[in-house]
Amino acid sequence: MFANLPLWPDRASNMAGNVDALFIFLLILCGLMCVAIFIMILVFAAKYRRRKGVEAEQIEGSTALELTWSGVPLLIFMGIFAWGAIIYFQERTPPQDSAEIYTVAKQWMWKFQHMEGQREINELHVPVGRDVKMIMTSQDVIHSFYVPAFRIKQDVLPGRYTVAWFRATKAGTYHLFCAEYCGTSHSGMIGSVVVMEPALYEQWLSGGPAAPLPQAGKQLFMSLGCSTCHRLDTQGRGPNLANLYNHPVLLEDGRTIIADDNYIGESILNPAAKLVSGFKPIMPTFQGIISEEQLNALVAYIKSLSQPTEGEAGSRNTPAASPSGQPQTMQVQ
């Protein structure tokens, strides 16, 4: 029975080692602290136990001691804070050229949309060694994307995108849990992350018949009539969306913001929220008209209209909607 008693979780991402190192450091530090206090209590309790004729010695206190045992812990705490903050900063900052996977969480399943067009439910295939950025939204309540072996967790909210990223380091199949209580089948909202060697992963990718996500988005863009106002050749009634992604946008109220995933998504669902300077609020809302997955496709398409900022056209991770409709990775075959 005890062979079936793991005491340490799998370590399968670039982040896992960093988190474990801090955890082990804290275990040792706090373990020593605990032992020191317990020993002091036990020693005092034994040494100064009540005896006939021996009275307690009254001691008022000691400012020096108080300052010491406030100041020293404070310094140690600041060190732990900084260490934790550095790891968190890494966890919250996906590398520029990460592969993007759109995720829709709903009661009670996980849906994934790969840029290459593959779609999966409750199972996520990723290759070893590639930076993967999960761009996630929820169709209903708050969920949380949690892969213990990667030591990452990120809540998934309705009405906005949140982001998590990882680089898997070890092939295998790992737990995917929903970590934010989401109703009846919360504990059934589980799945697995399948980490594959790159070659096997390419093979897996090629198995799917689907069109790339930006391509699907382009079809939607046409069929929903977006293209009548958002023209790419010239300035239409709506802003030209070419080279919009990751670039600054001047708003009607004078603010300038960076057009990220959240801004593009919000502008589709609630166009009046952040109106671009010089345009009228004439666009209808698509709230309730398109699904979260269709929204993801649209966002992916609009992002594909922008040149990669570092001039990495055709980079493995940004499969643009090439005329053939085939992503770069598939041409290897």
Place this chain on the structure above:
Amino acid sequence: MAAIPLPGAEHENYLNKEYGIRSWLLTTDHKRIALLYLLSITFFFFIGGFFALLIRLELLTPAGDLVQADTYNKLFTMHGQVMVFFFLIPAVPAVLGNFLIPIMIGAKDLAFPRINLLSWYIFIIGGCFMLYTILTGGADTGWTFYTPLSTSFLDTHVVAAAVAIFIAGFSSILTGLNFIVTVHRMRAPGMTWSRLPLFVWANYATSIIQVLGTPVLAITLALVALERLFHFGIFDPQKGGDPLLFQHLFWFYSHPAVYIMILPGMGVVSEIVACFSRKRVFGYKFMALAVIAIAVFGFLVWAHHMFVAGISLYAALVFSLLSYLVAVPSAIKVFNWTATMYKGSISYTTPMLYAFGFIGLFTMGGLTGLFLAALGLDVHVTDTYFVIAHFHYIMVGGMVMAYIGGLHFWWPKISGRMYPESWGRLAALTIFIGFNLTFFPQFILGYLGMPRRYWQYSPEYQVLNVLSTAGSTILAVGYVLPMVYFLWSMRYGKVADENPWGAAGLEWMTASPPPTFNFDETPEVTWEAYNYGEAKEVPVER
């Protein structure tokens, strides 16, 4: 209780002055109201504990087989709501604080005796709503009521549960208000602020949180109810609302509420450690400052519950930093209790065993808080069993230990009788062992990645869950024991004299049980708190 005769207690006291149900339900005596609270919260404690046992039984096996998923979700929701709002928050303040604060400061009663009674009635009305919620099928929001799940996606008695907690909150506000005014206005001559027992300081700090924080909870729950009934869209992104706004509002109260649930326990432990070490509390001034610091800083750390919720990177940095600052005064307290024992004259009575237990378990709970405040690590362990273990070490290992320890310490004063000492020690040991067996494995489960609020789980987590369930049955026995022998002692216990522990403090300078107005004449205080150095008879070790 009123019907039980008290042979041997010949003097007129608050228990035997009047008899009959009316004399209890219309009383304005803080001591009788404390007993009304004691009965009420004991009732809720056993309801909440029963739910906990069912949760642990379900988790004995990986498959969800004992109860339905929805039932399980209701069990942990009701367990949390009952335990937090109907047991832990009122536990020490409304029972021990109510009974002791006026006596400790040499007053006849609280400043507003009728408001004190009103607070109990409000608590009972809130409690009735809670019972209604439970009996008609319960709510399954989790105790945290997260939106939009609670507002738009559940078809259970969410509004009734919110109303119950909304109402009970006002009882908490009134108690806090009463304590603040009482401590400011009703101190006996010579009872200066620097002579107040630390128990009074702790309850004073708690009262500030109750008065300032609870209204925010009331507003938040009202918004949840309005949102459910009228769909205003405050927390609904489809209508331009924000579900994270709810979390900010909820934790703005509910994090300080954690300190409502632990500060009074710290006060109890200070009294017990001083008494059974026969020493003045080491660093009295720092101890008093520390509780106030915790109460103030406690308001500035709420978003550390939200590091993975989607708040900005920089907000997370600020809240992590502030969380480490609030850890410092907690550390000060642990060091000072330990230092108080140095060169003391220590006896291992039941209350002291609980105090030992409190210091040990609170230390572990506090130190694991350092893990959770570390941003990069919190991402992995938040919303797992690591968090469950952490806050149960604080709330159960800390607060419940302190509360039961305090009940033993002041039982002679409350009832006029001694509890059976050897049974007391046995129960303390049982609770300590049962507690650790229940909750220590959960730290490991959490780091392995088992999420909280899971009805079924992956088989590799089973061994640790079985250990935890085994521990919970031991813990249950440990909690039933004191209830049995306390009841027994009210009739058969040895009659207690005025000061059976040889303790310092005004409450030990009046009869046991105290007369209705606490003192025959208003005492005049000419000594510092914990004047154990001045000649006082040391009781013989029993």
